[in-house]
Amino acid sequence: MFVYSLEEIKKVIQLDGNLMQQIEKAFLSLYEKQVQMPPIMRIDIPDQRGEVDIKSAYIEGEDSFAVKLSSGFFNNPSKGLPSSGGLMILMDATNGQPKAVLADDGHLTDLRTAAAGAVAAKWCSRKNSRIAGVIGTGAQARLQLEALTHVRSIEHVYVWGRNDQKSEAYKHDVERMLQIPVTVADSVQKVVETSDIVVTTTPSTTPLVFGEWLKKGTHITAMGSDAEHKQELDESVLLQADILICDKKDQSLRLGELRSCLDERVRDRAIELGSVVSGQYAGRVDDHQITVCDLTGTGVQDTAIARHVYQLLNSRIHSENGY
């Protein structure tokens, strides 16, 4: 069993087309193949405003799969610690032995989540999308945008956050790292009305985006809600959507944006991202459609990125050894 540190992992993995392809393939497998993806196991530590989620998925026929522990402890920042963390175990599916511990502190989760956003945008957003709107100013607000630039030519970013200082820091970071001008907006409405693609990245428990603000052709990726108490999109957004997509429908109904939508017809017509990748259902077909994709995070993404990084780590070892 190998143990890889965050430093070693960061040396080999990037938020690039190669990773996005792996994540896209994972969604395709989730739709087309025999996949075992048990319900998320969860331990809550209310005293510490903490939770640990355990996810796993095995795609039948593959020779390994991941088990991921990810934690969110919202008292951590006051102790000088990051609120999220965790690790992945890559299991050998041929003999049940652990192949590797990826002590990634949640970094791979960050990357596979951002990559899923890019896959959603690739299949759902207008090809000529130029303006990205970002709700939230944290790690995913940065990574989702970075991922998006791989699939769409983003020329301007509008951002909104609750905290002005963090919004300014976001503007500073993005302008420096991605060389894209950022405007800090004074309302979510302004961001939504201005943008071609909107990505919501908050742990909000009340709706932030409303249907009446949507213009034709907009695509929204909502990646914040992954628990029973979270919600970023008002039901009116889902009602407005011409195409409504989610990563895994049963999860979205339980933990994602579909949860608070009571309209059966809307729930019924939600389709899975993998079914769009496979060609079974069409994604966007014209520039007037409003598309919404809800991402709750799936075990197949964890298995895909764990297998990908393990392969990269091993080819690196081989190349360092001169083979």
Added chain:
Amino acid sequence: MFVYSLEEIKKVIQLDGNLMQQIEKAFLSLYEKQVQMPPIMRIDIPDQRGEVDIKSAYIEGEDSFAVKLSSGFFNNPSKGLPSSGGLMILMDATNGQPKAVLADDGHLTDLRTAAAGAVAAKWCSRKNSRIAGVIGTGAQARLQLEALTHVRSIEHVYVWGRNDQKSEAYKHDVERMLQIPVTVADSVQKVVETSDIVVTTTPSTTPLVFGEWLKKGTHITAMGSDAEHKQELDESVLLQADILICDKKDQSLRLGELRSCLDERVRDRAIELGSVVSGQYAGRVDDHQITVCDLTGTGVQDTAIARHVYQLLNSRIHSENGY
């Protein structure tokens, strides 16, 4: 995050009274305290006759808890590999960070399972039990007996296994290691009729022990069944039991010996081991009772042994450092 190898773990942990106390305390907590113990997560790899189980339990107020991956791959022996394996992750409950990876290859599971058998025998078997009967000849057949010798003065062992060679190897090992004479019996019936305490340790899918063989005063611990398709005790054994105990009732009803018992009255009167440890219910009260304890394996045992071994590893480090 520390990573400990099996070798390091074996240096500090023993199947001793200290461990048994921790496991007993775990059952007590399971009964008395607020415990989060989500249903077991399971991935099946039918091609390889393999399965990976993921267990966890958090006892509210404790500062850490374990997440355990354990595998059983029954094609492994033909490849020269052990059929069981796995590892444990000890999580810090104050901040969600992994404290340690215990790369124990399933050793801690073996020990905590054996320790539970000793706890069951302590509370249920006659104090004057002298003859132990063991069904099965594998690792648990050895460890359960070893654990039993800590709580009862065993003077003779009767063993039965399907494979004569393995039964002889068992006799040889036990006589050498525990200095207790072993008789290889030619039937399960002979073992059950002769013994004060019977421990069943097989992955059998059909009943091995029948009620008509039980004499007054016998105690049976059935630790083999931990899945929907396994069963070691015929329903007649449960009907005969004056006291019927299980580690966790809902698990026993789903995965253990209670599963195949259709008699509602029997199911209703099954109590949990922790309730006996707590004094809420009596264990054995006289030498004529027949007692049966079904062990399916619980996440609180994993958390207890992971915390215990972590403490031992750290006090060892301290003592090596001269503190």
